[in-house]
Amino acid sequence: MTHTTDYQGRFAPSPTGSLHFGSLVAAVASYADALRHQGSWLVRMEDVDESRTVKGSADEILHTLEALGFEWDQPVLLQSHRKSRYQEILQWLQQEKHAYACSCSRRQIAQQARIGLEGPVYPGNCRQITANEPAGKALRLRTNREKICFEDRIQRRHCQILERDIGDFIIYRSDGYTAYQLAVVIDDADQGITQIVRGADLLLSTPRQIYLQRLLGFPQPEYAHVPLVTDAQGRKLSKQDQARSVSADKPLPALRSAWEFLQQPPAPEEPGNVLEFWQWAASAWDIGRITIPSSPQYAVIQNPSHRQ
Numbered sequence: 001m002t003h004t005t006d007y008q009g010r011f012a013p014s015p016t017g018s019l020h021f022g023s024l025v026a027a028v029a030s031y032a033d034a035l036r037h038q039g040s041w042l043v044r045m046e047d048v049d050e051s052r053t054v055k056g057s058a059d060e061i062l063h064t065l066e067a068l069g070f071e072w073d074q075p076v077l078l079q080s081h082r083k084s085r086y087q088e089i090l091q092w093l094q095q096e097k098h099a100y101a102c103s104c105s106r107r108q109i110a111q112q113a114r115i116g117l118e119g120p121v122y123p124g125n126c127r128q129i130t131a132n133e134p135a136g137k138a139l140r141l142r143t144n145r146e147k148i149c150f151e152d153r154i155q156r157r158h159c160q161i162l163e164r165d166i167g168d169f170i171i172y173r174s175d176g177y178t179a180y181q182l183a184v185v186i187d188d189a190d191q192g193i194t195q196i197v198r199g200a201d202l203l204l205s206t207p208r209q210i211y212l213q214r215l216l217g218f219p220q221p222e223y224a225h226v227p228l229v230t231d232a233q234g235r236k237l238s239k240q241d242q243a244r245s246v247s248a249d250k251p252l253p254a255l256r257s258a259w260e261f262l263q264q265p266p267a268p269e270e271p272g273n274v275l276e277f278w279q280w281a282a283s284a285w286d287i288g289r290i291t292i293p294s295s296p297q298y299a300v301i302q303n304p305s306h307r308q
């Protein structure tokens with residue numbers, strides 16, 4: 001890729017199974033957008049939750065991406081190698097009293113909490129406890145009533161008041177893993193990511209991530225959340241949905257389906273190989289063509305444990 005701008009995009013799959021069609025759509029959108037802007041593009045393995053990692057799937061995902069003609073500009077970053085960096089930030093957040101320890105069980109919370117945008121809003125039971133907490137407890141980030149808004153390049157303006165809509169959220173889990181919400185913010189900042197193009201299931205997470213960026217003094221990237229690929233019941237495709245896993249043996253049909261799903265025009269002449277596909281896609285990509293259905297383009301996540 002020739003880089004003539006400071007555009008830096010990324011694709012951040014979780015290695016919890018093979019690449020499925022929903023992830024491919026996010027990969028195609030972020031790569032095509034980076035190519036269109038003559039930017040650079042990185043791949044990060046989001047294996048922060050090692051309990052969900054499926055052995056061999058990181059390599060399998062990378063192999064499929066390669067077969068589909070994706071080229072990344074730096075070695076793949078693994079979240080599982082970044083623990084000391086996450087610890088540094090977690091300590092600072094605690095020192096500054098932005099974070100506090102919490103040992104409330106899900107059950108306890110469910111009994112007391114009202115329901116927000118992503119399930120129970122933590123009722124704040126541990127907010128006032130200042131004593132040093134023993135290890136093994138989760139850490140929550142203190143939220144406030146400030147209205148956090150951003151202009152999504154596809155989904156337009158989106159606002160949340162975190163304290164009301166989400167509640168104090170977990171940034172470090174009691175099982176010893178840093179939560180996705182914090183890891184993603186640290187990694188995007190450390191990798192100099194300026195543009196995030198990803199699935200609309202993360203639209204609701206974005207205000208949490210912006211809030212963290214502000215607390216940590218990190219720059220705010222631009223966001224584009226592409227429509228989700230759902231099954232016949234309207235549920236987000238999961239990695240378990242083997243029928244939709246992407247075959248490295250048939251790269252062009254896979255790319256064409258993702259391209260079509262993203263409402264992009266067909267190539268006037270059928271590309272002969274993946275290289276030709278991307279050469280054409282680099283100038284044909286137009287994010288403005290993606291329309292959003294009138295219903296909100298995110299699934300209400302029933303069990304958001306790995307993303308709290």
Ligand code: GLU
Pocket residue numbers: 011012013014046184198199202
């Ligand atoms: N790792 C997340 C996933 O596979 C994506 C996170 C992101 O793009 O911010 O769904």
